[in-house]
Amino acid sequence: MEAMNTCASCHATLNDAKLRAPAREFGGSVHRDDRIGCVGCHNGDARDPTVGAHSKAAGFDPHPTHSQVPVICGGCHSDAGFMRRINGRLPVGQAALFNLSLHGKLSAAGDPNAPDCSGCHGKHDVLSPTSPRSPVNRANVARLCSGCHSEETRMAKYGIRTDQFAKWEKSAHGVAFKKGNPNAPTCTGCHGAHASAPPDASSVAHACGRCHEEEMAFFEQSPHSQGFRKRGLAQCVACHSNHDVAPASAILVGTTPDASCMKCHSHDEKPRKAADDIAALLRGARERAAEARAAVARARDRGQHITGAGLALDHVATAEMKVRGVVHTLDPARMEARIGEIDRAVAETLRLVADAERARLLERRGYYVALGLAGLLLLTLTLKVVQLDRRRRRGGA
Amino acid sequence: MGSNDEPEEVPRRDFLGMAVGGSAAAFAVAGGYPFLRFVDPPAQQPSGPVNIGKLEEFPVGSARTVVVDERPVLVIRTGDGFRAFSALCTHLQCVVAYSAERNQIECPCHRGIYSMDGRNIGGPPPRPLQELSVTVNTGSVIVSAV
Amino acid sequence: MSAARDDSGGWLRERLGWAPLTAALAAYRIPRGNIAFYLGGTTLFLLLVQVASGIMLTLYYKPDAAQAFRSVERITGEIEYGNLVHSFHVWSSDLFIACLFAHLFFVLVRRGFRAPHELSWLTGLMGLVLGVGLAFTGDILPWSQRAYTDARVGSEFAKYVPLVGTWLNRFLRGGDEVTSNTLVHAYGFHVAALPAALTLVVALHIFLLTRRSTPVPEEASRETIPLYPDFFVRQAAALTAVLVVIMTLAIFFERPLGIAADPRLSSPGGAMPPWYFLAIHQILRAAPTELLGIDGARFLVSAACLLGLLVAALPFIDRRGSKATAVLAWVLLFVLILLAASALN
Incomplete structure (x- = not known):
């Protein structure tokens, strides 16, 4: 098919910078394909090299409105057949998803604050999201x-x-x-992107659980799962907060004033005790793991290289990570099982350190034995020298 | 000149000579002990689980010999799943191979035959092949010593 | 101790020809009561200690840039008593160089190089050159960051040696650059070429010794003792003491490996060469960019090489062994120690 974009070639020569810019920007965009062209969005007749291209009959529209934009973009991006020919890797249906989103609904109602497609992706200079310059990269x-x-x-x-x-x-x-x-x-x-909608109290665990799978599964087995739902508490967010989620630490659990548990349970005796128990379990495990790390560090500072200590400490860290998940069950028995893994790894580490220390002491003891025997040898050699001297003098005399 | 020595000189000289020799030997043993231990190579430590490749590289009904901890390991994938054996024949440590047409593991050196579960069923091998555990984790095949 | 009784002492002695051997050794006289005479034997003993511990290290060492550091780390960390054997080798190497240097120095101040000992003097100096070569190549083998830096700097410094500098530089590097080839080169020299050459030199040195009736000229006035058994027993006591020293150093003062060589890392700040290069390091550091119209470093290294040649030619220049030579030797030693000490600050 004869493809011509007379719009771009003409606009590029115009004196008004505002009219020149779209032609230049379009030339660098992902849409610069001649099968799309300016008319892909603005309509008109691209074959006409004169101002006649701005043909009302051909539907020329220089300024699509806010609510029109998703329709225009969707015209291609919801057409699976067309998209397959142009860029088969790109999924279709973004417009439909967008219409479901809060952005989409407000935009359709004509809210000028709500973004349409171009609000995020740009207008004439749309780039592929994989481009580092794309705003949606x-x-x-x-x-x-x-x-x-x-x-x-x-x-x-x-x-x-x-x-x-x-x-x-x-x-x-x-x-x-x-x-x-x-x-x-x-x-x-x-x-999400196109269907962006704020997760609410009952659904936030699904958002978090997409990555934090194990934590979500354990949380759902816990008494909190039901309790939070009844009270409309926002699952994960209730303890971890959302945008400012901090690195999970054992400080979250317990009866200290800044512990999450105390937000709800500061006056209930039974949950307070449970929180105390769990905090004690975690604290104990953390202290034992820290002791194992310190023991290896001390040995290293003494100049000892302990084979397997690095691996053993990795096992400690892995076991600690696994405990973090199981905390969400609030079940001390299940936690203890996993804390047992930490303890085993800690014990293994300490055993390696103790073995190395024993070997070092043995080496020292061996040294003193050898030193004593060397002293004995020196003594006998000295006696021998004395004897030889005496004999030589007597022989010489 | 020795002929002029007093009579007790002879045993004393011998005693001193023996003392020098004895303490030298004792010092040599004590000082040499670490060096003897050094020359004795340490036991090989298994390196833990080893990723031997992607699941697609092991079609059902295939067998491949991979190297784990510098030793050959025969990995067989049947309809039931994976099995891995040390590929060293228990007879004289030749490397065994899987025979697809007879569906058994064979040692080419002395016609040792093992069944698909590693049992020694023919020829000279005295013991079954040592088995290793295989797990598949997100598309990767992982072998570890049991 | 009559020859007859020794021979009757045993089947083995008879077959070894023990009596004539000990008689020959007993005829060789050593001045009594001077510690300098034990340095030669101690140096030889330290060489043997290094050969023994070095052979042990080859059981586990892997001369490959990718594996060398890991293998030495394995020796010091995983193999039983590996740390000890490694420290033993490194410490005895330092003591070897020190003893060899002290041995030659005392021969120098006692003017023991005089006729007919010229060849002993020359072979001794060759031993020193080969010994330093062994220490330098051995230093490279762990392929740690320090080894890598030393290989770079050491081979760069070789460039300034007159006439053969460029060739020596390429030779030490095993190519134009310090690469994995440098390590393989250093390994070949450390375990094969240099020990073989040193064995020959030492054999010649000892052979020359047996051609004379005493190790020093014109020392007849002093009281002497026979080499066997009197001197041997004293030497054995000295060697036992040396072993105790090495043992103690190896146990209590480990020689840390540092980190694996990584060409991308910047060289460690305040890098120091091995101690026997400290003086020359300080000379190079202080060298002006230009001296008498030629490159300052080149001038100073050339001067040092010339001095070395002078020392080697000493038996032919100072035939009678004047007192001035001894004084000069002490002055030179003092200057070298001063230079090394200032390099450490």
Whole structure:
């Protein structure tokens, strides 16, 4: 098919920079394919090299409205047949998902604050999300979202907070993300992209559980699962918070004022005792693991290289990680089983350290034995020298 | 000159000579002990689980010999799953191979025959093949000594 | 101790020809009561200790850039008493160089190089060169970061040696750059070429000794003792003491390996060469960029090489062994120690 984009070639020569820009930007975009062209979105007649291309008859529309944009984009991106020909790797149906989202609903109602497709992806300069320059690239998407969601004036009328990005940046997730951990979630990791909708109290565990599978499964087996639902508490978030989730630590559990348990259970005797028990279990395990690490470190400082100590400490760390999951059951018996794994790994580590220390002492003892025998040899040799001297003098005399 | 020595000189010289020799020998044994121990090579430590490849690389009904801890291991995948045996014949440590047409493990050196579960069923091998455990984890085949 | 009684002493002695052997050894006289005369035997003994412990280390060492460090780490960490054997080898190497140097120094100040001992002097100096070569190549073998740096700096310094510098530099590196080839090269020299050459030199050195009736010229006025058994027993006591020293150093002062060589890492700050290179290191560090129109470092290393040649030619220059030579030797030693000490600050 004869493909011509007379729009771009003409707009590129115009004096008005505002009219030139779209032609230039489009040339670098992922849509620059001649099968799409300017007319793909704006309609009109691209074959006409004159201003006649702006043909109302051909449906030319220089300024698609907010609510029209998803329809225009969806025109191609919901057409599986067309997309297969242009870019078979790309999924279809984003427009349908978008319409389900809060962004989509507000946008359809004409809310100028709600983003349409171009709000996130750009207009003429749409890039593939894999491009590092694309605003929806994984590396940039948190900044994109915060562009609107951190703006207090814009968010005021929806009654949502504006501190999510700031909190996320400092959270366990944000820190891991910044370090380049490919599994660390950015905004879309929990909220989704096109169908973005805030998870609510009853569903947040599903968002978290996509990665924290074991924790979710254990949580659902716990008495908290039912209790939280009845009271409308937000599952994981109730203890861990959401955007500013901190690295999980045993401090969460217990009866100290900043322990999560105390948010609800500060006055109930039975749960207080359970929290105390669990905290004691965890504290004990943590202290024993720390002791194992310290023992290896002390040996290393003495200049001892202990074979297998590194591996043994890895086992300690693995067992500690496994305990973190089982805490969510709130069942001390099940925790004890896994804490037993820590203890076994700790015992193994300490055994290796003790063996090395015993070997060192044995070596020292061997040294003193050899030293004593060397002394004996020196003594007999000295006597021999004396004897030889005496005999030589007598012989010489 | 020795002929002029007093009579008691002879036993004393011998005694002193023996004392020098004895203490030298004792010191040599004590000082040499660590060196003897050093020359004695330590036992080989198993390295733990070893990832030997992707699941797709082991079609059902196939057998492959892989190296785990510098020793050959025969990995067989049947319809029932994976089995892994030390590929060293228990007779004289030749490397055994899987025979698809006879569905058994054979040692080419002295016609030792093992069944598919590693039992020694023919020829000179005195013991079954040593079995290793195989697990499949997210598409990777992992072998570890039992 | 009559020859007849010794011979009747046993079947083995008869077959060894023990009596004529001990008679020959007894005829060789050593001045009594001077510790300097024990240095030669001690040096030889330390060489044997190194051969023995070195052979043991080859049982586990892997001369490959990818595996060398790990294998030495295995020796010091996993093999029973490996740490001890490793320390033993390294400490006895240091003591070997020190003893060899002291041996030659005392021969120098006693003017023991005089005729007819010229060849003993030359073979002794060759032994020192080979011994330092052994220490340098051995230093590279663990392929730790320090070994890697020493290989680089040491071979770079060889460049300044006149005439053969460029060749020596490439030779030490096993190519144009310090690579895994350098390690394999160093290994070959450390375990085969240099020990073989040193064995020949030592054999010649001892052979020359047996051609004379006394190790020093014109010392007849002093009281002497026979080499066998009097000197041998004293030497045995000295060697026992040396063994105790090495044992103690090896047990209580381990020689840490540091970290594996990584060309991407910057060289450790304040890097120090092995102690026997400290003086020359300090000379190079203090060298001006230009001296008498040529590269300063090249000038100083050339001067040092010239000095070495002078020392080697000493028996032919100072035939009578003047007192001035001894004084000069003490001055030189003092300067070297001063240089080494200033390098440490």
